[in-house]
Amino acid sequence: MKVVLVGQPNCGKSTLFNHLAGYKAITSNFPGTTVKFHRGRVRLADKEIELIDLPGTYSLGYSDLAEREARRFLLTQDYDVIVNILDASLLGRGLELTLELLELQKPLVLVLNMMDEAERKGIMIDEKKLSQILGIPVVKTIAYKGQGLTEVIQAVIKAKTENLKGNPLPFSRDVEEVINEVTEALKRKGNTANIPLRFLAIKLLERDEDLLKLVGDNLEEYEKKLETRHGRSSDLVIASERHALAMNISEKVSQVLTVPKPSRWDKMDNWLLHPIFGYVFLVLIFLGVFIFVFEVGKFLEEPLMETFDKGEELLSKSFSEGPLKSLLQGAYQGFASGIGIVLPYLFPFLIILSLLEDSGYLPRVAFLVDFLLHKMGLHGKSALPFLLGYGCTVPAVMSTRILESERDRILTAILVTLFPCSARMIVISGLVAYFLGPLYALSIYFINLLVIALSGAFLSKLYPEITPGLILEVPRYHIPSLRITLIKTWFRLKEFIKIAWPLLIMGSAVLAFLQHVGLEPLLNKLFLFITHPLGLPRELGVTLLLGILRKELALLMTFQALGTKNVLEVMSPSQIMTFVLFVTFYVPCLATLAALWREIGLRRTLKGVAFSFSIAFLIGLLARLVL
């Protein structure tokens, strides 16, 4: 049995999915965390259920790619039951989507999630009455606590076996008349791609571009009819009808017992979004995160590396010189630096990232920096992909799907690759923070932001177009749960352990072998066009090549290539800064290239690569001259 989870952004859909299917989808307290489908399986009482978690969508019309994808799935794919999840504390708004889903005429279950939040706001919901009105099972849950999930599964099975498709609710009479006329017209026409006619008719009256194209018909006469009767455009007529209907149902089935007091958290915004202090906190949080990571990382790295160095001595004593020894030594160094250098920085960083994501603070950054992003021809919403970019560029590039305009999406995707992801953070930590001090490392982050701002301004001159502007829901603050934080961190750490670490071990072994047989200088020669003008040791050439596979490799291979772990012996501070700045900006890693290709196409990806490479080269040259 195939079950799709549908809901508005931030209603706890992915949390519910993870509880049922095991942790597979990253959840966060901001919209756009899920921009593609996640699939999972639950086995219950001999029944195997396939769960599909769709991107959050406010309605079955769409404003962005993530929403469009969710709708396309619902209209074209085969599935048995829809589970519609809504935030019970925003019942009226959530029901607007439910009303649309009813039109699809598929077995449907409504889940009222976040019941604890609704109760805190003093909202009591009569789910039996709601179930009667809609004609479908309604279940109350608190997904993050796992409450009510068995009932959800039972309701799904019930909806499927009893074929509970619910009752599409009628709009006012004159609107219904026009809808019926359009339905009749569609019937005569045929060719409606198996989309339920009434749903199609309503969407066409809402002037849905995709569907108008699909039907290829002019429905202006019907639109006009609604417009003259109501004195406003037909899409607005339908939206208002649906809104009123949803609010009406919400009032019928819920009661507000107490007037909600502004919670302590709401008051936090008085500080965090303050015209002056808001920015002070933003800078402090930003600095705090990185200083914490650099300090904790260094504290952990030193004893770990000492231990591994002892192991290396042992290894070097027990084998005689030869290709085998080089290979083994290389592999060992790759293995050791994975634990000794990468994890000490990556682990604390991922924990903090997860805490920030779940707290609800990040969307507020969009509010604070909106005016700055306008100077780059974008708007506040781009801040979300940018902030995600500090973690990993791949999901950050994908999250650009939450942007409404194509141009904003392309610019943001290209700029996002310039943000130092956690892998680059490791290069910055391991070389700059470790050898030169945290202040130097922070200065790299500062220079990085400056360069991105200038690049953004430059790119938006190339692609001048007015950005539609920010509309973003403000999530509630939320104390992140320890369990979810750890699971999420582990989920991301696994990425490193499974993919990057083996690459690291192999890369290190191969490089040691190349050094042994004397092929390395040849490779380095290929990169002289970079290393020479930037005044870097030519041995670093090969690290740049490996850095394209994974950015962490650039750091670890540096030790291998230079033949020492004390980089200061062979590189001056200015050379270290030049190298790290270059690595921060140059060509994104392979996984990012693939993601970019998918999101913005090959040609733009290549342009983006050329762009980032030129920036890296320019900044490298500048650093060499200035520092």
Place this chain on the structure above:
Amino acid sequence: MRLDEVEPGKTVKVVSIEGGRGVRHRLLNMGILPGEVVKVVRSAPLFGPLMVSGRSGTFFIGRGMARKILVEEVS
């Protein structure tokens, strides 16, 4: 009056929304449509966005977008 001219703390009623369907669509989804009452909670400095709260939740709305929303005072 336009939404971007409303002082923070004031509650207003939406009269109409200018601009094409694309602009309107997201606002409609967020419950900002003619007849609805919304409160401007705060605004960011330097022509930054507004924080607006209504029956359908709390939203950040960019200044340019807010200019397209015509509102009237409610007593």
